[in-house]
Amino acid sequence: MKKSTYWRIAPFVIVGLALLFRIFINPADPPNAALFIGRFHSMIVHFPIGLLLLAVLLEVLARAFRIERFSSTIKLLLLAGAAGAVAAVLAGLYLEMAPGYEADTLFWHKRLGIGIAILSFIAYGVRLLDGQPGTTVYRVYAGVLVVLCSFLMVGGHLGSVLTHGSGYMTRYMPQTFRSMLGLGSPAQGWAVRMATAEDAEVYSDLVQPILDSRCISCHNAGQQRGQLALDTPEGIEKGGGDGPVLVAGRSSESEIMRRILLPPDHEGHMPPEGKDPLTVAEAALIRWWIDEGASFDQKVAEVTPSPLVEQIFAGLELSERETGIFALEIAAADSTAIQAARAAGMAVTSLGENEPFLQVRCASASDCLNVEQVAALGLIASQVAWLNLGRTEVADSALAVLATLPHLTRLHLESTSVSDEALVHLSELQYLEYLNLYDTSVSDSSVQYLSMLPSLQSLFLWETDVTSEGVESLQRALPDAEIVLGWTLPSVDEDTTSAP
Amino acid sequence: MDELCDLKYNCTRRHFLSRTSLGIGSAALASMLNPLSAMAGSRPDDPMGGILSKPHFTPRIRRVIYLFQSGGPSHLDLFDYKPTLARMNGEQLPESVRKGQRLTGMTAHQKSFPLAGSRFNFSSHGKSGRLVSELLPYTSQIVDELCFINSMYTEAINHDPAITFFQTGSQQTGRPSIGSWLSYGLGSENDNLPTFCVLLSRSNDFDQPLYSRLWGNGFLPSLHQGVQFRSGKDPVLYLNNPPGVKQPTRRRMLDHLRELHQRQHERVMDPEINSRIAQYEMAYRMQTSVPVTMDVSEEPDHVFDLYGEAARIPGTFAANCLLARRLAERDVRFIQLYHQGWDQHANLPREISVLAKDTDQPSAALVMDLKQRGLLDDTLVIWGGEFGRTNYSQGKLTADNYGRDHHPRCFTIWMAGGGVKKGFSFGQTDEFGYNIARDPVHVHDFQATLLHLLGIDHERFTFRHQGRRYRLTDVHGHVVRAILT
Numbered sequence: 001m002k003k004s005t006y007w008r009i010a011p012f013v014i015v016g017l018a019l020l021f022r023i024f025i026n027p028a029d030p031p032n033a034a035l036f037i038g039r040f041h042s043m044i045v046h047f048p049i050g051l052l053l054l055a056v057l058l059e060v061l062a063r064a065f066r067i068e069r070f071s072s073t074i075k076l077l078l079l080a081g082a083a084g085a086v087a088a089v090l091a092g093l094y095l096e097m098a099p100g101y102e103a104d105t106l107f108w109h110k111r112l113g114i115g116i117a118i119l120s121f122i123a124y125g126v127r128l129l130d131g132q133p134g135t136t137v138y139r140v141y142a143g144v145l146v147v148l149c150s151f152l153m154v155g156g157h158l159g160s161v162l163t164h165g166s167g168y169m170t171r172y173m174p175q176t177f178r179s180m181l182g183l184g185s186p187a188q189g190w191a192v193r194m195a196t197a198e199d200a201e202v203y204s205d206l207v208q209p210i211l212d213s214r215c216i217s218c219h220n221a222g223q224q225r226g227q228l229a230l231d232t233p234e235g236i237e238k239g240g241g242d243g244p245v246l247v248a249g250r251s252s253e254s255e256i257m258r259r260i261l262l263p264p265d266h267e268g269h270m271p272p273e274g275k276d277p278l279t280v281a282e283a284a285l286i287r288w289w290i291d292e293g294a295s296f297d298q299k300v301a302e303v304t305p306s307p308l309v310e311q312i313f314a315g316l317e318l319s320e321r322e323t324g325i326f327a328l329e330i331a332a333a334d335s336t337a338i339q340a341a342r343a344a345g346m347a348v349t350s351l352g353e354n355e356p357f358l359q360v361r362c363a364s365a366s367d368c369l370n371v372e373q374v375a376a377l378g379l380i381a382s383q384v385a386w387l388n389l390g391r392t393e394v395a396d397s398a399l400a401v402l403a404t405l406p407h408l409t410r411l412h413l414e415s416t417s418v419s420d421e422a423l424v425h426l427s428e429l430q431y432l433e434y435l436n437l438y439d440t441s442v443s444d445s446s447v448q449y450l451s452m453l454p455s456l457q458s459l460f461l462w463e464t465d466v467t468s469e470g471v472e473s474l475q476r477a478l479p480d481a482e483i484v485l486g487w488t489l490p491s492v493d494e495d496t497t498s499a500p
Numbered sequence: 501m502d503e504l505c506d507l508k509y510n511c512t513r514r515h516f517l518s519r520t521s522l523g524i525g526s527a528a529l530a531s532m533l534n535p536l537s538a539m540a541g542s543r544p545d546d547p548m549g550g551i552l553s554k555p556h557f558t559p560r561i562r563r564v565i566y567l568f569q570s571g572g573p574s575h576l577d578l579f580d581y582k583p584t585l586a587r588m589n590g591e592q593l594p595e596s597v598r599k600g601q602r603l604t605g606m607t608a609h610q611k612s613f614p615l616a617g618s619r620f621n622f623s624s625h626g627k628s629g630r631l632v633s634e635l636l637p638y639t640s641q642i643v644d645e646l647c648f649i650n651s652m653y654t655e656a657i658n659h660d661p662a663i664t665f666f667q668t669g670s671q672q673t674g675r676p677s678i679g680s681w682l683s684y685g686l687g688s689e690n691d692n693l694p695t696f697c698v699l700l701s702r703s704n705d706f707d708q709p710l711y712s713r714l715w716g717n718g719f720l721p722s723l724h725q726g727v728q729f730r731s732g733k734d735p736v737l738y739l740n741n742p743p744g745v746k747q748p749t750r751r752r753m754l755d756h757l758r759e760l761h762q763r764q765h766e767r768v769m770d771p772e773i774n775s776r777i778a779q780y781e782m783a784y785r786m787q788t789s790v791p792v793t794m795d796v797s798e799e800p801d802h803v804f805d806l807y808g809e810a811a812r813i814p815g816t817f818a819a820n821c822l823l824a825r826r827l828a829e830r831d832v833r834f835i836q837l838y839h840q841g842w843d844q845h846a847n848l849p850r851e852i853s854v855l856a857k858d859t860d861q862p863s864a865a866l867v868m869d870l871k872q873r874g875l876l877d878d879t880l881v882i883w884g885g886e887f888g889r890t891n892y893s894q895g896k897l898t899a900d901n902y903g904r905d906h907h908p909r910c911f912t913i914w915m916a917g918g919g920v921k922k923g924f925s926f927g928q929t930d931e932f933g934y935n936i937a938r939d940p941v942h943v944h945d946f947q948a949t950l951l952h953l954l955g956i957d958h959e960r961f962t963f964r965h966q967g968r969r970y971r972l973t974d975v976h977g978h979v980v981r982a983i984l985t
Contacts (some may be wrong), residue, residue, distance in 0.1 A: 028553035252938075308981070326558070347689070350554035352955060357558075361689075391829075414874060436874035460874035487868040489806060489861070492637035 011083070018090045030097035031335050038095030041088055042163065048084035049156055051077050052120055056145055063133075075127055082120035089117045105158050112155030119148045200300045203233070207289045210282045214271055233296045248294040251287040260286065284308045324455065325357065325407045325431050330382055332356040337379035344372040351385060357407065361388035369398035381405050388412040390436060396422045403428050410434040414460065418442065423449040436460045438484075444470035451477030462486035550687030555955030560919025560984075562689070562878040564682070564950065565824050565835045565870075567863055569855075570663060571708055571842030572911070574889040574904050576933050577618045577852055579912040580650055581631040584931040585891055586617030593892045597932050604657055606845065606894060607905040613892035615932070616902040619849045628923030635856035638864035644923040645867055645876075646914045647983050651927025651936045654887050654908045654943050659708045659843070662886035662908065665943055667714050669972045676718035676963075678947065679834035681972050683724040684717075685961055686954065689831035692789035694727040694782065696834045697827055699820040703841035703858045704851075710838055719965040723775040723782070726836060729823065731815030735794045739786055747787075754780055793826055807865040810858070818862035825869050828879055842885055845894050846903035867916045877918045880953055884913025891933045910936050913946075919953045919984055926983050941980055948977035949984075 018037075025034050055077035062070040092113055096106060123144045131137025160169070173181075200206070211230045219230040219240075228240030239245045239255075246254035259270035264277045271277065278286075284306075292303045333356065341348045345364055351357040358380060362368035368389055369377075377384065384405045390412035396419050402408065403425040411426070414436040423446045426432065432453050437446075443465035450459065456478055461471065462485055471483050576582060593613040602608075620633045626644040639646075656662035661671040668675035676684070679696035688695040698715045715726025729735045741750055758777055765773040796811075796819070803822065804811050810818035817839045824835045839859055844851050863883055870876040888911025889904035896902075910929045916922075927939040948958040951972065958977055962969035 351559070352557040353554050355558055410877075412874070434874075434877055438873050458874070458877055460872070462872045484872055484874070486872045487806075488802075489638055489641055489864055489868060491805075492861075 015086060015090065019093075022090075022093050025094075025097065027097045029335055029338070030094070034094045035098055038091055038093075038098060041091035041095040044084060044091055045088040045159065048081045048088055048116070048120070049152055051081035051084060052116070052148060052152060055081060055123075056149055059145065071130070075124065078120060078124040078127055082117065082124050085113070085117035085120050089113050101162050105161050109155055109158040109162060112151050112158065116148065116151045116155060119144055119151065123148055202289050202292070202298045202300055202303060203296045206285050206300070210278070210286060214275075214278060214282070218271075246290050246294055249291060251290040254290050257283075257287055257290065324433070325385060325409055326355070328407070330356045330407065333358060333380045333383040337376070341373070341376040341380055344376040345370075346373055346376065348380070356383050357385035358383045359386035359388070359410075360384050361412075362392050362394070365392040368392035368394040369401065374398060374401045377401055378404065382407055384408060386410040389416060390414040392416060394418075399425050402426055405429070406431070408432055409455075412436045413440060414438040416440055420446040420449075426450075427452045429453060431455050433457045437464055439463045441465055443467075446470075447474045447477075450474055453478070456481045459483045550683075550685050552685045552956065552961070555686070556957040556960060557955055559955030560878075560953045561880045561917060562954075563828055563831065563833050563835070563880075564678075564954070565828060565866070565879060565881045566678075566837065567821070567824075567859075567866075567881065567883045568663070568666075568836065568838045569842050569859065569883065569885040570710060570838050570840045571659065571844075571885060572662075572887045572889055572906055573842040573855070573885045574618075574844060574848065574852060575650075575910070575912040575929075576616075576889065576891055576904070577620050577848065578633050578635055578856070579631075579648065579914075580888075580910075580929055580933050581622040581633075582617070582891070582929075582931060582933040585615050585933060588615050589617040590614050590897060593932070593934075597930070597934050601909065602657065603890075604906050607890070607892075610894070614897040615891055616893040616897050616904065619900065619902075626923060628925070630923070630925060635853060636860045638861040642864045642867055642916075645871065646916050646924075647920040647922065648912060648914045648925040649927055649941050649946075649980075649983065650910075650912050650925055650929055651938065651940050652884070652888075652911050652913050652943070652946065653936060653940055654911075656887070657906050657908050659886060659906075660711070662906075663710070663714060666886055666946075668718065669944060669947055669974050673713055674718055675970065676720045676724065676972075677715050677726065678950065678972060679715060679726050679836055680717040680720050680724040681951075681961070682834050682954065684720045684963070685956060686833060688833065692785045693793065693827065693830055693832050694786075695832065696724065696726040696836070697832050698726040698728045698836045698838070699823060700728065700730075700838050700840070701815060701817040701820050701858075702839065703817075703855050707840045708843055710840065714838075715836060719970070720963060721775045722772060723778045726834075729790070729794065731819065735790055736783075736786060739783055739790060741787070750784065750787075754784055789830075793830060794823065796822060796826070803869070806869060808861045811862065816862075817859050818865075821862035821866040825866060825873075825875075828870065828875055829873070844889070844904060847901060848889075848903050849901060870917075876916065880915055880917040880920065880950070882913065882915050882950075885911065887911055888933075907934075909934060915983075921983055921985055924983065926980070939982070942976065944973040944977035945980050947973050949980045952979045953984075 022034075025031065030038075055074050058070045058074050058077065061067060062074065092110065096110060123141065126137060126141045126144060129137050131139075131141055216229075216231045218225040219228045219235075221229050221231060221235065224240075226240045226242065228245060229235030229238075230245075236245060242255065245256045251257045256270075259268055260278050260283050262269040265273065267273075269277070288303075288306055288309045291306075292298065338348050338358070341360065345362065345367060347361050347363050349359050351359060360377070360380075362373070378401070381404050385407055387402075387405065387408060387410070391414065394413075394416050396417065399418065399422040402411070406429070408429050409431050411429075411432060411434065415438070418437065418440050420442050423442065426435070427449050430453075433455050435450070435453070435456060435458070438460040439462070441464065442461070444467055446466065447470050450456070451474055457480065459474075459478075459481055461483060466474075466485075468485065471485055475481070475483055576585065591614065593615055598613075607613075618633065620635050622631045622633050623640075624631050625640040626642075628644050630643040630646070630648065632640045632643060654662055654665055656665050656671050664673055665671045667677040677696075679698075683695035686695075696715065700710065712728065715728070717723075717725035727736060730737070734740060741747070757780065761773050761777050764770075799822070807822050808818045810816045811822045813819060817837070820837050820839075824837060827835045839855075841855050841858075842852075844855075863881075867876065867881055870879055870881065888907040888909075890907045891904075893902035894905040910933065927941055928937045929935065930937045951958040951961060958971060958973045958979075962971050964970075
């Protein structure tokens, strides 16, 4: 075969291989290699956009000024753009497996991208025919270019939405243009910023910025809609045409809260229709300020924050606060290590999308923690957080592996043959919060090991040989732990009710 | 057009558009390589088999036991103490409280709406000091484990739409119920039992009926539907081999049937065929697992002391609570109990005592039994009905008798288990027990919170059907963070 034939086949082989590799990947659990390839998408994607737009621009110039010599350049640009588009699509197909992309946007971005790759090849093919103005070929070519252009615009924009979020372009846009697009003022990161400052004031640092950004464009000394001005404390105290705007200490009776919390399509809702309603955090801060007395000079440090406000202060908006192992920076487990653990007969599942941690249990009760499984656990040792060995025939000797799982928080050993001696393997587990030893033969001599578990919160010792004296000494060592020794419900006489 | 052809085209098109967008070749390849994940929405390479290979965030619970009290238990006689009603007993419901709100056809014609104070005494219990009626002496003992929501409200005013609303997020029928959503999303942790099990009991024979669609899969693949466990010889219908058929014969029959099914699947590519194959295999495994699970003869006597002697009688609520614990021990994801009979339109004082007696001890026993086995930490037990009951008497109010009509505007439920606060009460009704005074919790909020505890973001857990995405919470619902730990 001639050398040039190889060169002609090579691109198809590469594309084919890339597609084939893509098909064999489980999209829910992509290997790092796939994501590595995928991230090239953001780099590659700009080339076809530039090349194709340049081709279109040159084409317009060529037609407008009848410049014939652009012709070969345009063909080259289209071909290069098409090749770039294919490369970008391929990389994109890997990148989409990365979590966190909004499904609807991705749906259209992906289809437009593939459309661009196909259309640019069509454009190149049709351009090779050199259709003159007036011919069908020419019209088809022009049509393809128009569609291609619009796909590039929309597809490119959706790509930026995926990467930067939907407000990226409008975030710092002058308010005049924002208003033309029907947008209100952008939200500030003030709550997070202010909460850290010790001497921050509730009104001037937290509440006033909200009023400034959301209310005073209509309710100020100059323009008093509803005879209400919210730009000064005096104006707030005075209220509006319908009476006072707030009742200090009672947010539920305050007109301002009522207006904020009305359904957004209600005619009384504030801010009025067409403007964004207050966010949950903004409304929560105003409510908190009113409930705490609507003072104009109180410092944040002087007032007790409600749990909601505390979360806002924590800078986490409304997400969960991280404690224990979740505050640690642990790398995710290698997907091949997880596969190995599954192949060895363990059910391994992730604790959450953004968590490296795993929960593990034995798939078979009769063959739990065999040599292969122990070896496989070693590969995911820092990620195992929950381990369920309960109701299995796990051997005491295999439990030595527990000492190698530093981030274990929940451990089920109920209804197993675990012995007191095996619990020595637990003594290093500083994050262990939950330990279930119900229905085992552990006895008071286990107390020495159990009392070394600093994080233990729940310990189940019902139907074991541990005595109440043992529990007492354990409780002294672990004052915060709840130690469960079983319950009875004192029975109640038949008829306790006074009614017939 | 031939219906089967239709399916075939439907499937190819869906493949072409949503899976690959790259051409028929790779579409065919993808479906050959992994037909189950492409079609049925279940993932054979994943042990849990749910569509969410990872939960959205770390779950607090792994399973749910829902003790549904069908009929609408009276919050005013069980949990929500209203001295005002006792003081104003017999006086008319003020219009300022009712505000023209709709009533059911059963009392809308009444000329008089006499307020009816509860005939039952309330006292405070536990460290949390929760007020509970004397009707529930056992529940009173465990209030420090419970999280009460006093301010539940719903949109439906009649039984079936209200139960359907609670279970599926829509008053109209046809949506998947909570258990089916969870089976679809989180999959199973026990290959030998259904992910969604249903147990029924009743206190009297003439109450509102329940329908199997309440544990139906809606538009989800049918292997996610709830499986009803009955009392008696055949806990699951049609599971046992017919007389004369031996186990090896059954196995061979299933193998051949599977082959036929697979051929049919290659021809029409209907994902429901895969569901059917999976169900046959599950039924085969259940032939062994169900009798073992349902056999309580090995349970020691102290268990029956805890749940009450009624637990020895199959089909009672007590027996079902015991079975619920046995299913929970076997990692069944969603265990749905229904107890029928709470619909006290008349003779409330006498009848509610029967209902309370049948359900009080087993409910409390279940919570404590789960706790002593270490199961309560990752289980959520829910106790509640579809709505509350009116503060005025339906029919004549006498010195020792009254009835109460349906009341959707407020009622009480409780939860216990992982992720929710213990010994905690949330929300408050007004002094008439008619409207909510503080922190209302809508049914969709309840559902959003339930999914949250299981590690699911209710807004991101959707299923595309008939051209749009559906969720359990429709387009509503807020997680009630105040009750979470």
